[in-house]
Amino acid sequence: TIPAAAIARLVRLEPGRKHRVLDIAAGHGKFGIAFAREYPKVEIVAQDWPNVLEVARENARAAGVEDRFRTLPGSAFDVDYGSGYDLVLLTNFLHHFDPETCERLLRKARAALAPGARAATLEFVPNEDRVSPPVPATFSLMMLGSTPKGDAYTFSELERMFRNAGFARSELHALPPTFQSVVISYP
Template identity: 30%
Template sequence: MTAPVLNPGKLLQLSGAYWQTFTLHAAVKLDLFTTIDQGAATATAVASGLGLEPRAAAMLLNALCAMDLLRKENNTYINTPMAATFLSKRSPRYIGFMIMHHHHLVESWSRLDESVRTGKAVEELRPASNEAQRESFLMGMFNIAMATAPSLVLTIDISRRKHLLDLGGGPGTYAIHFCKHNPGLRATIFDQHATRPFAEKTIARFNLDDTIEFKGGNFLEDPIPGSYDVVWLSHILHGDAPEDCDRIVQKAASALEPGGTLIIHDFILDNTRDRPLFPALFSLNMLVRTEGGQSYSEAEIMTLMTNAGIEKIKRTPYKGPMDSGIIMGIKPIHI
């Protein structure tokens, strides 16, 4: 059998993939897709409307056509369905804030080698430390959660539960959809004080002011007020070191009433830790940005839950975008 001929094409394509990334980032940052969504436009019209240099604008527009994000007809540019759906602010499914969050991570990722040498973050910038970054992060989380929450909540039966704690819930997108899907359920969001205005605005948008409340605090340092029969932790554990994750899960379990359900949603690695791709890459994202954060394997999350006294632990069949998964268990009733 003849061995395949090796060539560097795939490696060079991988190495230069950031060219497309930065082309997308520039277009979102300039709000180009929203401008075009208001009607087919020539390069001159787009440049004039956005204050761009005409020749450079045309080069960007043509590259976006080559990336299948725009379509060019008779020297006018039109959003493709993908761009119109996800990249125009006129669309309720806009994800531009998450793309800008990715853009804000670029400098840290460019120094990944430093983090690998030292094992430490090169630039630990929490979203709350910068207004633009905080907006991109919170709105990005909201956009992504809005896309997944409606279908995700259908996979979890908490119809008999009365009070849900959305721990580190940000704007409370999942709490909102759990309450919408389970009449009679009320919820409490516990997150940083700086998140309150955004969370309360989001809750009001869904007319759930009487159903969902926000309580401010640091779930690592502050006591968790109240008692709940279901606790939801979505994309929380990956931001912290194993010892802090142990504290978080212990505190979540302590806030549960006997017989209550603990549900953890995160990017979950296989137990070999070398698959799937996104959780493996996300571990590196946590390496460059946090002191100790990482993706965790199914076995590691289950061990955290077992150590907190949770029983009947199982992984559900749910598989979300970017290989997120759900592990849940019950706090036992001791007679």
């Protein structure tokens, strides 16, 4: 997918070095798979529900990276991630939850990172006025109507969540031609 490959290029990992990437709520797995394709020594640990991980595993097999693709079945909030990851991916997930729940998950993700590692989050991020650009603003309305407490968060809201979870700083990167953005956060 366009966003998956773009994130793998945006979040540069040191070529030729082994890296461990945790893909939280991996879904189809294509975001982690994009890193495995871009960086031949990356090992992906995809976390999601068991039936969802079957799809991700098949996609890893089709992409030729199944030998570097592991799974971690269960709830993102309950499963033990382990530690020592060079990168944590959180793609299209935080918008389902309220800020307090996001912070709880982000603290857990932060604890799984190795020193010098980071987290990359893909989201629809509206401007601070919350009414522009149109697609992220509309997505915010969709989340308000389709989730108990979800929202499309502004960068300042995401930055605050990451800071409250133990991250030192965050950067916002547009991801054209999509309407989404990547937030890269550093401990």
